[in-house]
Amino acid sequence: MTETRRSYCGLCHPRCGLLLEMDGEKVVGVRGDKEHPVTRGMICQRAQLMVDHLYHPERINFPLKRKGERGSGKFQRVGWDEALDDVASRLDALRLRFGAETLAFTHGTKRTYHWDERRFNNLFGTPNICGANNVCMCPSQAVEYATYGGFSWGDILQTRCVVLWGMGASQSKPGMFGQIMMAKKNGARLIVVDPRRIREAEMADMWLPIRPGTDVALMLGWLKILIEEGLYDREFVEKWTVGFEDLKKAVEPYSAERVAEITWLTPAQVRDSAHMYAANRPAMITWGFGIDKQGVNATQAARARSILRAVSGNLDVPGGEPLGFADPIGKILSFNKLEMNEALSAAQRAKQLGADEYPFFGYPGWERNDAANQRLPHDYMHPPWAGQTCVGHARAVFNAMRSGKPYPVKAAISVASNPLLSLADVRKTHEALSSLDLYVVGEYYLTPSAALADYIFPICTTVETTELWHGTDFCVACPRGIDPLYERRNTYDFWRGLAVRLGQKEHWPWESVDRVWDHCLAPVGLTFQKLAEQNGIFGRREYKRYEKLGFGTPSGKVEIRSSIFEALGCEPLPVYREMPMSPQGDPELYKQYPLVLITGSRFMPMYHSEWRQIPAAREKRPDPLVTLHPETAAGLGLKEGDWVRVSTPKGSVRMRLHVSDMVDSRMADADHGWWFPERKDAKLFDVFESNANVLCPDDAEYCSPEIGGWPHTALLCRVEKE
Numbered sequence: 143m144t145e146t147r148r149s150y151c152g153l154c155h156p157r158c159g160l161l162l163e164m165d166g167e168k169v170v171g172v173r174g175d176k177e178h179p180v181t182r183g184m185i186c187q188r189a190q191l192m193v194d195h196l197y198h199p200e201r202i203n204f205p206l207k208r209k210g211e212r213g214s215g216k217f218q219r220v221g222w223d224e225a226l227d228d229v230a231s232r233l234d235a236l237r238l239r240f241g242a243e244t245l246a247f248t249h250g251t252k253r254t255y256h257w258d259e260r261r262f263n264n265l266f267g268t269p270n271i272c273g274a275n276n277v278c279m280c281p282s283q284a285v286e287y288a289t290y291g292g293f294s295w296g297d298i299l300q301t302r303c304v305v306l307w308g309m310g311a312s313q314s315k316p317g318m319f320g321q322i323m324m325a326k327k328n329g330a331r332l333i334v335v336d337p338r339r340i341r342e343a344e345m346a347d348m349w350l351p352i353r354p355g356t357d358v359a360l361m362l363g364w365l366k367i368l369i370e371e372g373l374y375d376r377e378f379v380e381k382w383t384v385g386f387e388d389l390k391k392a393v394e395p396y397s398a399e400r401v402a403e404i405t406w407l408t409p410a411q412v413r414d415s416a417h418m419y420a421a422n423r424p425a426m427i428t429w430g431f432g433i434d435k436q437g438v439n440a441t442q443a444a445r446a447r448s449i450l451r452a453v454s455g456n457l458d459v460p461g462g463e464p465l466g467f468a469d470p471i472g473k474i475l476s477f478n479k480l481e482m483n484e485a486l487s488a489a490q491r492a493k494q495l496g497a498d499e500y501p502f503f504g505y506p507g508w509e510r511n512d513a514a515n516q517r518l519p520h521d522y523m524h525p526p527w528a529g530q531t532c533v534g535h536a537r538a539v540f541n542a543m544r545s546g547k548p549y550p551v552k553a554a555i556s557v558a559s560n561p562l563l564s565l566a567d568v569r570k571t572h573e574a575l576s577s578l579d580l581y582v583v584g585e586y587y588l589t590p591s592a593a594l595a596d597y598i599f600p601i602c603t604t605v606e607t608t609e610l611w612h613g614t615d616f617c618v619a620c621p622r623g624i625d626p627l628y629e630r631r632n633t634y635d636f637w638r639g640l641a642v643r644l645g646q647k648e649h650w651p652w653e654s655v656d657r658v659w660d661h662c663l664a665p666v667g668l669t670f671q672k673l674a675e676q677n678g679i680f681g682r683r684e685y686k687r688y689e690k691l692g693f694g695t696p697s698g699k700v701e702i703r704s705s706i707f708e709a710l711g712c713e714p715l716p717v718y719r720e721m722p723m724s725p726q727g728d729p730e731l732y733k734q735y736p737l738v739l740i741t742g743s744r745f746m747p748m749y750h751s752e753w754r755q756i757p758a759a760r761e762k763r764p765d766p767l768v769t770l771h772p773e774t775a776a777g778l779g780l781k782e783g784d785w786v787r788v789s790t791p792k793g794s795v796r797m798r799l800h801v802s803d804m805v806d807s808r809m810a811d812a813d814h815g816w817w818f819p820e821r822k823d824a825k826l827f828d829v830f831e832s833n834a835n836v837l838c839p840d841d842a843e844y845c846s847p848e849i850g851g852w853p854h855t856a857l858l859c860r861v862e863k864e
């Protein structure tokens with residue numbers, strides 16, 4: 143009989159419980175762990191391919207040192223000690239010559255721990271951490287801290303109305319999708335705001351096929367209806383908000399008719415959806431990547447969404463938008479504390495690249511959010527996580543690599559990041575990485591970005607290590623299923639190995655990451671082992687704690703008019719801006735590029751740029767796709783399966799055409815994250831050929847003025863036969 147071992151999947155954000163089916167020490171299968179106290183057996187298509195990922199012949203299993211020209215993809219195997227010694231001594235020399243800020247770090251999404259990288263970089267002395275934060279969830283977090291001092295995930299299971307806004311949960315958040323189905327079964331209403339007729343739209347009580355990039359106009363329209371028809375929570379607004387009168391004026395122009403003109407919706411859709419949201423309380427609005435990637439509108443949409451949650455009376459009520467941690471989960475040492483942000487001096491913080499242009503998402507904004515948070519007990523509301531809400535701007539950091547201005551950035555480390563696929567303006571990113579004196583990568587596979595590295599370190603899969611996973615009301619031990627294969631290590635070991643060589647040893651007292659988890663759990667009298675044995679802990683939530691404590695904002699109230707935004711010269715009330723590359727924003731350009739383009743929609747089982755090398759994943763998605771409506775395709779003389787060229791003023795890529803009426807006839811939906819690991823002889827695996835980021839600009843005019851998020855959506859394109 144096959145033995146089973148408990149472990150977990152961390153191939154995207156949640157940490158879903160897995161049972162590994164073992165043949166001796168080899169994992170031969172995986173299935174969901176029904177006894178997992180949170181995920182209860184649910185795993186998605188990605189996790190089902192864990193064995194393929196774990197043993198894939200192209201995994202990086204040993205440290206590698208470049209032996210050919212940079213980018214040639216030629217490496218030789220070296221030992222961990224030799225590689226870490228050389229990297230540490232070169233970093234030390236560069237720090238001596240150019241200052242610690244000469245090191246940049248680019249992070250990926252949540253496959254690794256994150257706090258360990260921040261801790262290392264803070265202690266090293268560099269403020270130049272950057273990546274895709276500016277376009278993925280982190281802006282929403284920063285905005286919510288500024289608005290009501292915390293971040294809400296929504297209480298789907300108890301709600302009466304889910305507004306799924308800019309998120310295809312079945313493809314990107316399968317756990318949440320399961321919860322939405324349960325909520326629906328329990329009678330909750332479902333409103334889906336998405337330009338595509340996604341699976342959730344088919345199940346929805348109301349689907350709003352909105353014009354990409356205009357969501358904030360709809361939010362302002364909803365606010366106007368709620369206010370004018372008295373559908374808001376008057377008592378909450380009077381007692382717990384500042385700036386409501388200003389809001390009334392700000393939403394004045396957004397009648398249902400005006401919103402309909404902007405959004406491709408009808409006035410009736412605008413009105414009916416606002417009424418459904420207001421009439422079914424408690425209600426919750428999801429976070430969605432579709433919003434964060436809207437360039438000039440991203441931050442203000444997050445602001446408008448936060449304000450909707452508050453004035454509708456849904457903040458911190460059961461079934462609404464809970465804030466804060468349940469007791470005793472909040473007592474567990476927060477990852478924020480592990481980052482050691484206090485170690486980075488004010489002088490070094492002041493050198494953060496991009497913070498002059500986008501102060502809200504750099505130290506000036508983070509410090510204000512953090513200071514406001516200090517008035518709350520930290521077991522209630524953890525401080526804003528710098529790793530997610532305080533970053534340099536990738537454009538500024540990569541420009542400094544290329545130009546040496548305002549100072550030289552000569553070294554970079556990327557961990558599970560792949561900047562050539564995750565950042566806009568790929569050619570500039572390529573030029574910048576190619577110009578470095580030292581580029582170090584921690585990765586699973588030889589990616590196009592890793593191919594540019596001087597050293598590549600092998601990072602282990604989640605089943606080869608441990609993790610502490612906590613939500614706002616639970617904490618679970620994620621156990622190691624097997625020892626790391628070959629010479630793979632977890633990122634803690636990588637960073638600690640580098641740290642002790644660079645004089646940080648006293649700040650890394652825990653020899654293994656398991657001891658870090660013990661340290662975090664000590665305040666609740668547990669160890670990682672005990673937590674695993676008792677299968678997690680669950681907290682008891684108290685709602686409306688703001689009634690005793692206020693909100694973690696400068697005024698202690700929900701700041702509809704944000705004093706932090708105002709202090710930093712940002713628009714303090716939500717505003718709608720026409721996207722600069724849109725039919726209305728640039729009618730002349732629209733004549734040459736007559737389709738509205740979105741990119742970045744998720745598709746299973748791939749995750750961003752990952753898993754193009756896994757045959758079972760590739761069978762499901764062999765080629766990069768662009769989707770057009772049947773009428774649009776016919777008008778262009780195109781048919782399903784044609785190879786086409788998708789072009790914007792920024793660049794052009796090659797994709798295969800998919801024809802479907804799930805998209806509007808005025809738009810195109812292009813896959814993101816494409817490169818071709820099978821093309822071993824091609825330069826950087828043909829990273830420019832079908833990479834949607836080739837199409838996306840990151841120039842200031844297209845970016846959110848508050849956080850610098852660049853647009854992956856609401857651009858203009860044309861599609862032609864190759």
Ligand code: SF4
Nearest residue numbers: 151153154158186189
């Ligand atoms: S990839 Fe799927 S199973 Fe794995 S953590 Fe994400 S949702 Fe869970």
